[in-house]
Amino acid sequence: MLNVLALFTVIAVCSGKVQNVNRPPYKDIAARARYVVHRADWAVVNTISTQPRMTGLAFSNTNALADGLPDNSTGVPYFYVSPLDVSIQDIVTNNSVTVSFSEAEFNDIEDCIITSGGDPESPLCTRLVLIGKMVSVIEQSERDFAKKALFTRHPLMPTWPESHNWEFMKLDIKDLWIIDFFGGGKHIPVEDYFNANPGYN
Numbered sequence: 126m127l128n129v130l131a132l133f134t135v136i137a138v139c140s141g142k143v144q145n146v147n148r149p150p151y152k153d154i155a156a157r158a159r160y161v162v163h164r165a166d167w168a169v170v171n172t173i174s175t176q177p178r179m180t181g182l183a184f185s186n187t188n189a190l191a192d193g194l195p196d197n198s199t200g201v202p203y204f205y206v207s208p209l210d211v212s213i214q215d216i217v218t219n220n221s222v223t224v225s226f227s228e229a230e231f232n233d234i235e236d237c238i239i240t241s242g243g244d245p246e247s248p249l250c251t252r253l254v255l256i257g258k259m260v261s262v263i264e265q266s267e268r269d270f271a272k273k274a275l276f277t278r279h280p281l282m283p284t285w286p287e288s289h290n291w292e293f294m295k296l297d298i299k300d301l302w303i304i305d306f307f308g309g310g311k312h313i314p315v316e317d318y319f320n321a322n323p324g325y326n
């Protein structure tokens with residue numbers, strides 16, 4: 126019995142998935158936001174397009190991210206990006222970005238699963254928007270941390286072709302906006318967000 130349990134633990138750790146986090150109550154919007162960012166493996170990154178036919182328009186793109194190791198959340202979304210990605214080309218001109226999360230991506234939140242009681246657009250299914258600037262990760266120890274976090278949680282990443290000049294970037298968060306209950310969206314002070322507990326057991 127113990128051996129079976131040990132095996133499951135190993136599988137859980139190797140999958141790079143975030144384990145053992147509790148969904149904070151809707152009233153604690155800062156903790157709810159930290160929880161969403163920590164659990165998320167990807168989000169939609171919105172830039173101001175510089176591409177032909179879309180110049181100046183909002184451009185949305187899915188990007189993989191990690192805010193830390195499964196058991197070590199920082200609240201800072203880290204990305205592994207290539208200059209071949211059109212979003213990154215946009216960022217060279219203007220690094221103001223908006224990053225959108227939905228709790229529906231976790232696949233296990235009843236408020237989000239489409240039934241007569243849930244929907245991704247239900248106010249109870251968290252929608253979180255981070256507004257900020259996309260910046261390069263410069264300092265070596267932070268680069269090492271970003272790499273470990275991203276490669277642990279995205280096992281395909283180490284195989285991505287070197288010729289694409291992958292780089293580590295992060296979102297420098299300036300503002301947050303959330304809906305996780307009835308009554309409309311709310312802003313979360315950045316300081317409250319970083320001081321909140323991301324829902325560890």
Ligand SMILES: *[C@@H]1O[C@H](CO)[C@@H](O)[C@H](O)[C@H]1NC(C)=O
Nearest residue numbers: 193196197198199266267270
């Ligand atoms: C989490 O990661 C940060 C950054 O590398 C490190 O300073 C901290 O000690 C880590 N905490 C835990 C609990 O591993």
Ligand SMILES: *[C@@H]1O[C@H](CO)[C@@H](O)[C@H](O)[C@H]1NC(C)=O
Nearest residue numbers: 172173217218219220221222
């Ligand atoms: C980037 O775009 C934002 C939003 O339109 C604008 O406020 C800001 O001035 C722009 N920054 C640069 C460097 O153009």
